[in-house]
Amino acid sequence: MIKKFGSGKVNLAIWAKNSFVNDDLNQMYGSDAMECISSSDQFHFMFSQARALDLIELEQLLQSVGWSRRPIRRVKKALDNSLLKVGLWQHDPKFPRLVGFARCTGDGVLQATVWDVAIHPVYQGLGLGKELMHYVIKSLKKLGIERVVLFADPGVVAFYKSQGWQLEPKGSRCAFWYSN
Numbered sequence: 299m300i301k302k303f304g305s306g307k308v309n310l311a312i313w314a315k316n317s318f319v320n321d322d323l324n325q326m327y328g329s330d331a332m333e334c335i336s337s338s339d340q341f342h343f344m345f346s347q348a349r350a351l352d353l354i355e356l357e358q359l360l361q362s363v364g365w366s367r368r369p370i371r372r373v374k375k376a377l378d379n380s381l382l383k384v385g386l387w388q389h390d391p392k393f394p395r396l397v398g399f400a401r402c403t404g405d406g407v408l409q410a411t412v413w414d415v416a417i418h419p420v421y422q423g424l425g426l427g428k429e430l431m432h433y434v435i436k437s438l439k440k441l442g443i444e445r446v447v448l449f450a451d452p453g454v455v456a457f458y459k460s461q462g463w464q465l466e467p468k469g470s471r472c473a474f475w476y477s478n
């Protein structure tokens with residue numbers, strides 16, 4: 299049974315008209331896949347941790363939000379070493395499209411850090427980013443993780459703050475080191 303994740307409405311008419319059955323969805327997205335509720339009445343979106351990511355498609359998504367290109371081999375290694383990888387797919391029975399992504403690193407028990415949160419610009423403003431963050435936190439909670447951090451770009455601090463994230467009190471808690 300495909301579970302729904304989110305607080306919005308589901309357009310059951312489209313879903314039913316296309317006669318997608320849970321078995322097909324499970325096959326495409328894995329048995330723990332969930333539908334992501336959005337304000338779109340045109341598209342259906344699915345969260346999946348199991349569906350294989352095409353690294354080129356992922357990098358294209360991350361570049362679409364303005365991030366610089368990264369060597370695919372290093373990205374693959376980073377994904378392999380990640381605790382959690384969440385793909386958000388615009389459902390299509392033949393060609394699902396990766397429209398959102400987030401991943402976490404961590405010790406798997408106590409602490410995690412969220413990275414690479416992105417929603418493709420075409421799909422922004424539909425509530426997907428918010429649901430993606432809820433899904434990430436819920437998945438981390440399932441692992442028993444107690445503390446989660448992330449490093450927000452200045453333009454998105456308000457996005458996280460509105461979802462209950464506490465901001466770092468200026469310079470009193472955080473330290474960075476960069477290799478260049």
Ligand SMILES: CC(C)(COP(=O)(O)OP(=O)(O)OC[C@H]1O[C@@H](n2cnc3c(N)ncnc32)[C@H](O)[C@@H]1OP(=O)(O)O)[C@@H](O)C(=O)NCCC(=O)NCCS
Nearest residue numbers: 363415416417422423424425426427428450451454456457
């Ligand atoms: C930030 C991002 C993930 C938000 O995704 P989204 O799907 O457009 O966001 P949602 O539609 O779920 O918005 C949820 C709420 O946050 C608000 N919001 C969205 N982006 C925001 C921003 N940059 N600053 C402040 N509020 C924002 C929305 O207005 C909405 O408010 P509401 O609940 O009161 O209606 C997306 O804009 C993105 O991928 N940006 C580029 C990459 C990036 O900066 N990622 C974060 C790295 S730290």
